[in-house]
Amino acid sequence: MLQLKDKVGRFATTGRSCQNWKKDQELVISLLNKIAISDGGAENTLKPQMVVTGYASDGLYNSILYFQKKNFPGTPDGYVRPAGPTFSRLVELSTKAAAKPALPKGQWDAIATPSVDAALRKGLIDDSKLDYAEIVDIIRATVADGMVTAFELDDLTTIANTSRTLSPTSKKLITLFVGEEYKEKRGIGPYDLNSDQKKLAAEMVCDFLKNTRTTFFPKLDPHRVGIGILRRIAKPSLINQDQGSLCGPSALMFGYASDKPGSYARFAIDLYQKGQANLGRLLIKPGKDVRNFTPPWSLDHVDWLTCASIRDSENWFLDFDDTGKISDLAGVTLPSEMEQWFRKAGYRDVRENTNISRYNKDIDDVNEANRLLDSGYRVCLFISANMIDYDDQSDKGSAFTMHWVVLREKIQVMNGYVKAKVFSYGDGDYVIPHPQEKTGAVKPLAVRDFLMNFYGYVAAKG
Secondary structure: OOOOOOOEEEEOOOEOOOOOOOOHHHHHHHHHHOOOOOOOOOOOOOOOOOOOOOOOOOHHHHHOOOOOOHOOOOOOOOEEOOHHHHHHEEEEHOOOOOOOHHHHHHHHOOOHHHHHHHHHHHHHHOOOOHHHHHHHHHHHHHHHHOOOOOOHHHHHHHHHHOOOOOOOOHHHHHHHHHHHHHHHOOOOEEOOOOOOOHHHHHHHHHHHHHHHHOOOOOOOOOOHHHHHHHHHHHHHHHOOOOOOOHHHOOOOOOOHHOOOHHHHHHHHHHHHHHEEEOOOOOEEEEOHHOOOOOOOOOOHHHHHHHHHHHHHHHOOOOOOOOOOOOHHHHOOOOHHHHHHHHHOOOEEEEEEEOOOOOOOOOOHHHHHHHHHHHHEEEEEEEHHHHHHHOOOOOOOOHHHHEEEEOOOOOOEEOEEEEEEEEEEEEEEEEOEEEEEEEOOOOEEEEEEHHHHHHEOOOOOOO
8 A cells, every 4th residue: 555654845834844755755756747737746747866865856846736736725735744635635646547638739749758748738737828937847857857858959949939928038048958059069969967966956956047036246147157057067068268267267167067066056056146155165255346247258157157256256466357368367276276276175185286387297297197087086287278279289388378177088198299188168078189270180299398388287086
């Protein structure tokens, strides 16, 4: 006989979570998924992979509220208790076939994916219109199982192009979400959110998108910020400093979004809504110039929000508030700062092995960086930016060309030449030596030229 051990959901009066045992949540989700949306059910839109003991996700909580509103007129309490009326009604209705209500003929015939189809019909069932919150819930349904397929992106595009009731803001949100996922350079196709941390982070972002009114960054578009966070949870290498001198914060954020996606999302959301946020033990509180700056079109708003805030908050002597040449000196991240950032952000065994003065590192330092990468460390190389450019790769750099990149694969040293793959400028697979843009030609990079522009590394264990 079906039964619950304890309550599932949240107390609607206080927002406090119930006991929410994992197996209890899975049972309630299973029952809701079997019930048609027209009867108050979730009809396969809830994902059991999202279950965390002691915590009812917003998706589950809202589904319980929706079920109670449909089946028990009055004020819903937000939770299911063992042998209570809500549970009994769930069991009763779950035995019925989930009959789909008819949608307006012809309008949605092209919708093919179950996640978008079910969430769409749930949004239309009350008034045949899609408001902004319902669009967020449709997006939530596509990310809930950890992967957004190209077919789901097609269906979202169909909604944006076909709906007769979408507001401009709702249409913009879909456009941003689908956005450049089809462009090969930006990473074609699905959002990859296939881990518990990423799924919870995606839930957090969807909640944020429903409440974007409060901000300390009035010049930033909250929808670009939210979708930008979601993209970077799925693919951290999208983080891109553009023309700002923000390579140090970008390298830190790449590691943080990769290793701690939930903490990265919380950090970005808190910054936007509160004007300050904790990065582990590091309090980031940017000045008003950064908070009131309008980034250029080519710099994603979430990267300005996170990376410029880190740089500005940590500048003791210089103010950082733009992306032009005058920001170069204010934007420089010294190795000692990089080490402290990783340490305070919660990384272990942080190692700083750099020099920025008269001599360069040698091949032993390259081998040690490789060994640390093999041992699971995040390894940030301190190099001259000349080395990542085809025309200047063998020219000696200066203090104004110092650049942070994140090592992605072991540095290869063969027959007197070097090859490396790094994260830099929004590319997680940037190769050194880099091909010429127009012809694709590659010039071998000699070991001596690599070492001339290699100033060491900062490494940290996540």
